[in-house]
Amino acid sequence: MSISPDHTLYEIGTNPAPGGHDLAVLFSGEGRPIPRHKVGPMIHDYCLIHTVLSGEGFFECAGKSHACRAGDTFVILPGVLFSYEAHERNPWHYQWVAFQVKGAPLLMSDMGVTPARPIIRCSGQEALDSLSLMYQHIRLGFNQSAYPWLEDLEASGWLKLLLHKLAMLNYAQLPEPDTSDIERGVRQAERWISTQYHQQLSIDQMAKTLGYHRAHLSKLFKQHTGLSPMQYLMKVRIDKAKSLMNTSFSIHEIAASVGFNDALYFSKQFRKWTGMTPSEYRRQSE
Template sequence: MEKAFKLDFINDKTGSLYVNCCGCSQTEALHSFGPASKPHYLIHYVLSGKGHFRFHDKEYRLEAGYGFLIQPNELAFYQADAKDPWSYLWVGFAGSRAEEYLHSMGLSDRHPIFSCDKSEELYSIVRDMMEHNTFGIADDLRRNGLLGVFLSVIADSAGVVAREEEDKGNQYVKKAVSFIQSNYCNPIKVTDVADYVCINRSYLYTLFQNYLGMSPQQFLTTFRITKARELLESTNYPIESIALSCGYSDALVFTKAFHAMKGMSPSKYRKESHKESTKEQLQEVEGLIARLLKP
């Protein structure tokens, strides 16, 4: 059960920036929300504990000092940690300039995570909003003014953290690709790659889809088959030896994987391989790796 104190406000929805709701919550283990959407922007900030936030097929593990943005009319899911459930505050808002301000802060659907070390100040602002909870013009002006202050406190660091999150994901993919390049000849699995990078398989899958447009398994198979093509053209190794050299302990499994990707058996490819150059064979994987190495 969630222990929450929240307020919802009525607005004319014509201003540049206005508060729709705000609140504070202390959750119990595994308390969750969604997947569901809201008609306005919603910022949550974690005061203590841990949890995770899932949005656009990406999952973020968050703890005290971090927050997340939910876009209007977009499905989102978040859940408290099983052992250390979080407490958080939130502010829902809208307005003709809300999107502009958020983008200027570096927050968007691609970069929904931020950090801020001013938890006491953010809590004080939200508490002030909640104390001025009438529908009179004085309290309305005060809440909307406090919203500007709330966003300004976050603005100092939100953009930097968004870029760091992206850079971190890119580094994970680079490490994973490097591991595959060095170990494709061994019978490694995607779980081995994830363990090496020290992230779970689900997150590794998400990162590969985001940066390379394919799953880790697809990349591993593509890399192995590309190396097999090179060996088929440049050596007279038996098919069984090429399979073993590319991480396949079963030649039949290798043959099926090769046929699925190239539309022919390894033996048939070998007969026709003199029509292609080694550079052309490697272009497919090198192109993927080059995308990771761009500054």
């Protein structure tokens, strides 16, 4: 524990090796600022979330002020002007974590968080205690071993659990998404193909797993994407193959990596979709 001039409690743990994974924790801390302690107005180039454990304060984002109290989490998004201030009589006590992630606005939007809706609220001490414990695991895990990259890996894992918990709390407050069963089925099929493209996929098996007749799913899929499931699968495979062309892998190895057992058939399909053979595409990319 340490004391700063404007806090009665101030602790922080800094990640010694951020950036090794998709979610990079930068730092995490806990603080109990003095009355009317204010940060901002300013912007950050990373995400910063605070969860209030007790007390009160005010968070301003996108020109709107939000009163926050115990159980509230306020989210600072990259590039968005913000400020926050402790209550003059009952200053808040909070924990925080800062992190970077590609597509941060999209990630937070998927969680239901936007500049216009930056607060996640939870009720009940049990839920708040669960969040607090995750923050502690992130903060206290740094500088404890001779292997910083392992600490980075652990912190990223705890952050994902924290974001999952916050998202679930937020979803409980949001109206049900206006998504039809048809749209949901098509999205499931898209995700299935996008993650399993390297396997020997059977559209029949995919439809059966998702609970649809093949012909029905194919019709719905084409209506919503403009492609049949097999065409979509081929597009995903060719796009993945294109991204591997600037590596040292052979054409045969690339073909196998994206789901083609026959390198000649792969070359034929690659040319159909790109207008070039894999070798021609690779030379052009060099």
